[in-house]
Amino acid sequence: MFCMALRSRLIVVVGIVIAVIVVGILVGIFFRPTPATAKKVVVYASLSEMTTADPSTEFSNSILWLPLVYETLLWYDPINNKFIPGLAVNYTVSPDGLVWTFYLRKNAVFHDGTPVTAYAVKISIERTIALGQGAAYVLEPIDRIEVVDDYTVRFYLKYPAPLDKMLAMPYGVYIFSPKVVEYTGAKNYTDPKVAEWFNSGRDAGSGPYKLVKWDPENEVILEKFPNWWGWRERGYLLANPNAPDVFIVKIVKDAVTQATLLKAGQIDIAQYVPPEELENFKKDPNYIVVIKPSYQNLVILLNTKKPPLNNPLVRKAIAHAIPYEDIVKTARAGYARVSSGVIPYGMWGHFEDFKYEYNLTLAKQLLTEAGYPNGIDRVLVLTYTAGDIYEQRTAELIKISLAKIGINIEIRPMSWEEQWALAQKGWEDPEAAQDILMFYWWPDILSPITYLYNMFHSKSKSFNLCYYENPEFEKLIEEAYRFEGTDPSKALELYRKAQEILYRDVPGIGLWDMVEYRVAKNRVGNLENSINPAYPTVVFAQALNVKG
Amino acid sequence: MNVVFKEFMKFLIKRPLYFAGFIIVLIFIVVGSIAPYILTKPEDAWGLTYDLDKAFKPPSPEHLFGTDALGRDMLNRVILGSRYSLLIALSVVLLSLAIGVIVGLVSGYIGGAVGTVLMRITDMFLAYPPLLLAIALATVLGRGVVTTIIALATTWWPWYARLMYITVNSVKSAPYVEAAKVIGLSRWAIMTRYIVPNSLTPVITQAMLDIGSAILEAASLSFLGVGVPPPIPEWGRLISEGWQYIGRAYWISLFPGLTLLITVVGFNLFGDAVKEYLNPRLRNVAQVRI
Numbered sequence: 001m002f003c004m005a006l007r008s009r010l011i012v013v014v015g016i017v018i019a020v021i022v023v024g025i026l027v028g029i030f031f032r033p034t035p036a037t038a039k040k041v042v043v044y045a046s047l048s049e050m051t052t053a054d055p056s057t058e059f060s061n062s063i064l065w066l067p068l069v070y071e072t073l074l075w076y077d078p079i080n081n082k083f084i085p086g087l088a089v090n091y092t093v094s095p096d097g098l099v100w101t102f103y104l105r106k107n108a109v110f111h112d113g114t115p116v117t118a119y120a121v122k123i124s125i126e127r128t129i130a131l132g133q134g135a136a137y138v139l140e141p142i143d144r145i146e147v148v149d150d151y152t153v154r155f156y157l158k159y160p161a162p163l164d165k166m167l168a169m170p171y172g173v174y175i176f177s178p179k180v181v182e183y184t185g186a187k188n189y190t191d192p193k194v195a196e197w198f199n200s201g202r203d204a205g206s207g208p209y210k211l212v213k214w215d216p217e218n219e220v221i222l223e224k225f226p227n228w229w230g231w232r233e234r235g236y237l238l239a240n241p242n243a244p245d246v247f248i249v250k251i252v253k254d255a256v257t258q259a260t261l262l263k264a265g266q267i268d269i270a271q272y273v274p275p276e277e278l279e280n281f282k283k284d285p286n287y288i289v290v291i292k293p294s295y296q297n298l299v300i301l302l303n304t305k306k307p308p309l310n311n312p313l314v315r316k317a318i319a320h321a322i323p324y325e326d327i328v329k330t331a332r333a334g335y336a337r338v339s340s341g342v343i344p345y346g347m348w349g350h351f352e353d354f355k356y357e358y359n360l361t362l363a364k365q366l367l368t369e370a371g372y373p374n375g376i377d378r379v380l381v382l383t384y385t386a387g388d389i390y391e392q393r394t395a396e397l398i399k400i401s402l403a404k405i406g407i408n409i410e411i412r413p414m415s416w417e418e419q420w421a422l423a424q425k426g427w428e429d430p431e432a433a434q435d436i437l438m439f440y441w442w443p444d445i446l447s448p449i450t451y452l453y454n455m456f457h458s459k460s461k462s463f464n465l466c467y468y469e470n471p472e473f474e475k476l477i478e479e480a481y482r483f484e485g486t487d488p489s490k491a492l493e494l495y496r497k498a499q500e501i502l503y504r505d506v507p508g509i510g511l512w513d514m515v516e517y518r519v520a521k522n523r524v525g526n527l528e529n530s531i532n533p534a535y536p537t538v539v540f541a542q543a544l545n546v547k548g
Numbered sequence: 549m550n551v552v553f554k555e556f557m558k559f560l561i562k563r564p565l566y567f568a569g570f571i572i573v574l575i576f577i578v579v580g581s582i583a584p585y586i587l588t589k590p591e592d593a594w595g596l597t598y599d600l601d602k603a604f605k606p607p608s609p610e611h612l613f614g615t616d617a618l619g620r621d622m623l624n625r626v627i628l629g630s631r632y633s634l635l636i637a638l639s640v641v642l643l644s645l646a647i648g649v650i651v652g653l654v655s656g657y658i659g660g661a662v663g664t665v666l667m668r669i670t671d672m673f674l675a676y677p678p679l680l681l682a683i684a685l686a687t688v689l690g691r692g693v694v695t696t697i698i699a700l701a702t703t704w705w706p707w708y709a710r711l712m713y714i715t716v717n718s719v720k721s722a723p724y725v726e727a728a729k730v731i732g733l734s735r736w737a738i739m740t741r742y743i744v745p746n747s748l749t750p751v752i753t754q755a756m757l758d759i760g761s762a763i764l765e766a767a768s769l770s771f772l773g774v775g776v777p778p779p780i781p782e783w784g785r786l787i788s789e790g791w792q793y794i795g796r797a798y799w800i801s802l803f804p805g806l807t808l809l810i811t812v813v814g815f816n817l818f819g820d821a822v823k824e825y826l827n828p829r830l831r832n833v834a835q836v837r838i
Contacts, residue, residue: 277795
């Protein structure tokens with residue numbers, strides 16, 4: 001009986017296997033895919049979901065692809081401290097720094113075929129200012145914009161400011177086609193219908209790529225725009241004849257998975273692989289690793305209104321009790337630099353002498369001086385963004401180290417929304433807020449002002465989460481910013497003074513400046529020049545030299 | 549009690565697999581209870597120190613489970629982790645059992661409108677995938693040992709409520725209950741003397757079987773980053789931390805993972821043993837098989 005059953009089962013199995021093979025062969029014969037017209041596809045894995053697709057208000061993750069679809073007047077290369085022309089070929093500034101004139105290139109067209117004109121520039125920038133969201137605050141110095149002729153646009157400022165840097169931001173200064181109003185039947189540019197139109201997955205840009213699929217939680221697909229002026233411009237830095245035809249941004253939310261997909265050949269460029277795996281990728285000739293500085297830094301902000309951290313001596317004790325070198329080694333496997341102040345390394349306005357020495361004896365002494373010889377009897381709460389492994393590792397080391405001088409920390413992972421909501425309470429009631437908040441800062445405008453104003457100016461309620469108020473400091477940075485466009489050395493001197501105050505008062509502590517890296521398959525050439533620290537997370541696909 | 553225990557032990561010894569399960573559970577409970585006192589490197593276990601010179605050391609006689617990224621002994625961390633797994637799993641099951649039994653009893657025995665409403669609420673909870681609901685709750689409540697217990701118990705009790713409800717309903721119409729009614733016993737007396745003792749067995753058996761799953765779910769929450777916060781060495785957290793280094797130091801994830809696996813298998817075997825022991829029909833059949 002048993003034998004019979006086994007045999008009949010065997011026959012069934014063999015039958016199924018044969019059937020599968022036959023069907024497979026038939027499918028192979030009749031449904032052979034038509035040979036693809038060798039389109040070059042490059043897949044780039046992004047760690048975070050995309051946010052919105054509105055070029056005027058977007059202030060978050062979507063800048064990963066916006067600069068490929070939209071263009072700005074200028075691009076900024078911070079490593080060589082020079083501008084790369086975008087839609088503007090040239091510009092002039094009046095001696096008082098108040099009037100800026102930009103000359104546009106005449107061969108640029110939007111994806112809908114309309115030429116890029118001075119009027120488009122005017123309405124694009126005005127829309128950002130009018131909507132007042134995202135990076136709009138940076139454009140505050142702009143008084144009015146004048147269309148001189150079709151290809152000349154003039155900006156009048158209320159007070160001197162570095163307009164060229166402002167217009168090279170990765171946020172809010174993208175130029176879009178004036179026809180969006182027609183397409184949507186909106187009353188004007190600020191009509192919510194326009195934003196709706198953008199967020200429905202259409203684009204009105206003039207960049208080298210068109211948006212063809214918008215699925216912000218899974219993937220964004222971009223396709224080459226053949227009429228982009230840059231493809232025909234000889235020797236243009238941001239263009240390559242072997243650029244990919246299709247550029248896919250795929251959301252892969254985990255670094256380990258990104259490394260696995262890269263090895264499996266399912267993605268071409270990984271935004272993040274675990275830093276610990278980087279050595280292996282460097283050794284393997286099948287991959288290229290590009291390492292660049294970045295202007296993203298990790299900082300902690302101390303609640304300056306709540307005891308015991310309202311005492312500058314306690315804050316200083318903490319600053320001296322953090323093992324910066326060890327944190328960099330473990331949290332980022334060395335792919336970071338110990339911060340010196342809150343302005344990251346490599347940026348204009350950074351100084352190398354604002355480091356705090358890791359010295360527990362000194363820290364203990366400061367704590368005693370502050371009146372806490374036996375340590376602090378309350379457990380201080382440190383919040384960080386849950387899921388961020390680098391923040392978590394940093395927080396753990398801070399906790400261990402501060403315990404040695406008698407400061408006990410509870411590290412509390414929270415979603416960014418929760419973390420921020422808790423921190424916002426601090427302005428009304430400092431007691432209700434956290435004691436220490438850990439977060440990253442990265443620049444909108446590439447100027448020290450974005451760090452100093454946002455995190456430490458009392459008017460910046462959203463991000464000054466140390467609740468620091470110091471009129472002297474505020475006056476210094478406001479003044480420095482005004483001189484930045486016309487008298488950089490004077491501005492630098494003022495920025496230095498402002499940072500000296502921060503160094504003394506310790507409302508916040510810079511922990512480490514991120515060293516950024518991308519790993520790609522070696523078919524993706526020229527990756528080195530397609531990454532620019534001024535535009536974090538962006539891979540300028542139009543400059544890639546893709547083989548095969 | 550002693551007799552029952554002896555008989556149970558006899559039953560176990562005859563079945564090596566169940567006996568192995570029993571031993572695993574025993575070790576886990578003993579180690580979990582006395583964990584803080586048997587640590588050789590308590591500072592490592594509690595995450596109070598770090599030593600980068602000792603980081604990423606593979607398993608060796610000195611560090612049987614190797615060391616993690618901060619140079620801490622993994623064996624000590626895993627041992628301390630058992631305490632949290634034990635605490636969370638037992639609390640979750642006991643808490644859910646308490647709620648489930650009461651809800652099931654009330655809706656099964658009293659019935660009527662109250663019963664209907666309670667069971668519909670139970671159904672609502674059952675409609676959600678349990679882990680998903682737990683993740684949502686843990687995210688809202690914040691991260692911690694207590695919130696993990698609350699989040700898991702909230703998704704867990706409806707299963708017991710349902711089971712209890714069904715059993716109570718079948719016991720309710722048993723002849724001995726009818727007889728008790730005829731004698732004129734009060735409803736309360738019937739419930740406490742007849743219904744409850746005779747309905748508890750299936751629920752308790754189920755609870756025994758579930759402890760393994762509770763350990764696993766608690767670890768899942770921590771693995772996903774919504775469970776127990778650092779530096780508590782909960783197993784799920786240890787696995788998720790080590791996972792980042794899997795290409796370089798496999799042992800950081802491997803040993804907590806193996807321990808978790810063995811413990812859960814142990815509890816499942818033990819749960820099966822209890823189930824079989826308490827069910828005479830199953831016991832006789834199984835004796836032949838195992």
